[in-house]
Amino acid sequence: MTDSRAAGDRDAEGQGQGIDRALVEEALRGRLDAFNQLVARHQDHLFAQVYRLVPDRDQAADAVQEAFFSAYRNLESFRGGNVRSWLGRIAVNAAMDMQRARRRRPAQPYPEFEDDSWQPPAGTEAEPESQALAIERSRALARALDSLPFEQRNCIVLFDVDGYDYAEIAGIMRVSVGTVKSRIHRGRLALRHVLTPDRELFHG
Amino acid sequence: MPKAAADHATHDELLIARLYGDDVDDRERASALELVAGCDECSALYADLGAIAAATTTLSLPSRPRDFALTEDDAARLRPHRGGRARLLGIFRRRSFGGVLVALGFSGLALTSALSMLGTAPTTMSTDARLAAAPAVGLASSNAYSQGGVAIPQPAATPAPNKAIASAAPAASGSPGGEAAFSSAAPSPPTLGPLSSTALDLTTTTEAPALPAGGAGEPTPGAPPGQPWTALPSQAGPDWTPLVLAGSAVALVLGLAVLLVPIVLRRSRGRARR
Numbered sequence: 404m405t406d407s408r409a410a411g412d413r414d415a416e417g418q419g420q421g422i423d424r425a426l427v428e429e430a431l432r433g434r435l436d437a438f439n440q441l442v443a444r445h446q447d448h449l450f451a452q453v454y455r456l457v458p459d460r461d462q463a464a465d466a467v468q469e470a471f472f473s474a475y476r477n478l479e480s481f482r483g484g485n486v487r488s489w490l491g492r493i494a495v496n497a498a499m500d501m502q503r504a505r506r507r508r509p510a511q512p513y514p515e516f517e518d519d520s521w522q523p524p525a526g527t528e529a530e531p532e533s534q535a536l537a538i539e540r541s542r543a544l545a546r547a548l549d550s551l552p553f554e555q556r557n558c559i560v561l562f563d564v565d566g567y568d569y570a571e572i573a574g575i576m577r578v579s580v581g582t583v584k585s586r587i588h589r590g591r592l593a594l595r596h597v598l599t600p601d602r603e604l605f606h607g
Numbered sequence: 608m609p610k611a612a613a614d615h616a617t618h619d620e621l622l623i624a625r626l627y628g629d630d631v632d633d634r635e636r637a638s639a640l641e642l643v644a645g646c647d648e649c650s651a652l653y654a655d656l657g658a659i660a661a662a663t664t665t666l667s668l669p670s671r672p673r674d675f676a677l678t679e680d681d682a683a684r685l686r687p688h689r690g691g692r693a694r695l696l697g698i699f700r701r702r703s704f705g706g707v708l709v710a711l712g713f714s715g716l717a718l719t720s721a722l723s724m725l726g727t728a729p730t731t732m733s734t735d736a737r738l739a740a741a742p743a744v745g746l747a748s749s750n751a752y753s754q755g756g757v758a759i760p761q762p763a764a765t766p767a768p769n770k771a772i773a774s775a776a777p778a779a780s781g782s783p784g785g786e787a788a789f790s791s792a793a794p795s796p797p798t799l800g801p802l803s804s805t806a807l808d809l810t811t812t813t814e815a816p817a818l819p820a821g822g823a824g825e826p827t828p829g830a831p832p833g834q835p836w837t838a839l840p841s842q843a844g845p846d847w848t849p850l851v852l853a854g855s856a857v858a859l860v861l862g863l864a865v866l867l868v869p870i871v872l873r874r875s876r877g878r879a880r881r
Binding site for chain 1: 620621624625627628630652654655656658659660662663664666667668669671672673674675676677679681682685686
């Protein structure tokens, strides 16, 4: 049962990659609507990815827009492979540029979590109590993540949230795989230290 | 039996984190598992790392604030149809082009410096020697001709300050008349200027035929009889060193500009944005 589901996921992913590559080829022939279909397919994922690295909504949006501009400008440099990863790398680089700028001028981290209108996505935790717990956990985790050195935070987000492997992160951040691993381990220890007062949120 | 928390201070927490990340070898794994099994704090740490990582993977998906589709204007701005001129300009703006220019500039400068250090001194000496030898040989030969072609060995009249004169004197034919001529030439100061001017004066007035080979003042083979000796220095060819130096300097400056100007512009733009 699980195997057939995994195989189905792989098929869907393969189909998605085929569509992406076809859209890239069409875009290379000058069709803007093909590129905008790529944007439509990946903008949610890319914004979420960048927003976790640059916890300022406007800056994250600017970084994603810049990433799509860069992708369009450099379409010829796409050498095949996974379009999603390629776009992800461009977006992460844009986010890292933003982050460096942000380090010099800190902004309010994760304003959405301070906003009452923000709601977590509806899911299995639909009960009000579970929902409240999820909100609290997300807030605590977001604050803890934001307190980490940005190199450690990048590695943890890319690995734990976005699902990149060590080698991919090393390529994106231009450091060795050993450095990536070390940053992830130390970042997790630092997260745990910061979240010690909120431990019950994570074991509830 | 779990150990007291007081012992935990000596335990390697990073090893526990590495165990969670499956980044340990067999020996380290055994040590880490022993810690997790034997220490309450290490065990709690291991459990917390798992819980936090699980919560991180389920971080909510933030909603995007706008659509990121490109407009026609964006597309035109980002990928304008580039003509030949624009493409050429693009090549000149590339960083690799800047690198090539810098490399060329450095190479040119290094080459000219090395050549000038290795080759300039001997070249100058030989030119000076030729210049200096020219009047002496010319005089001696003219005297020899005036004596009816009889070559009389001529000792060096004075300790010549210039080696060329000293070496040319015994080789060339001389006479008492020639001695007089030498005495007028030898006292000249050992600087190039007066000797050269003497050479100029003398060679322009002396119609000397081509001398047999072997002398310091040997004319160029094939030179027509009566060829003025002043023609010799000019046969060394034009000196390209200043031209190469200037070209290298220009290439270096251009290359540095191509490499550095975009960085400076980017920084100033970033500063302005902030």
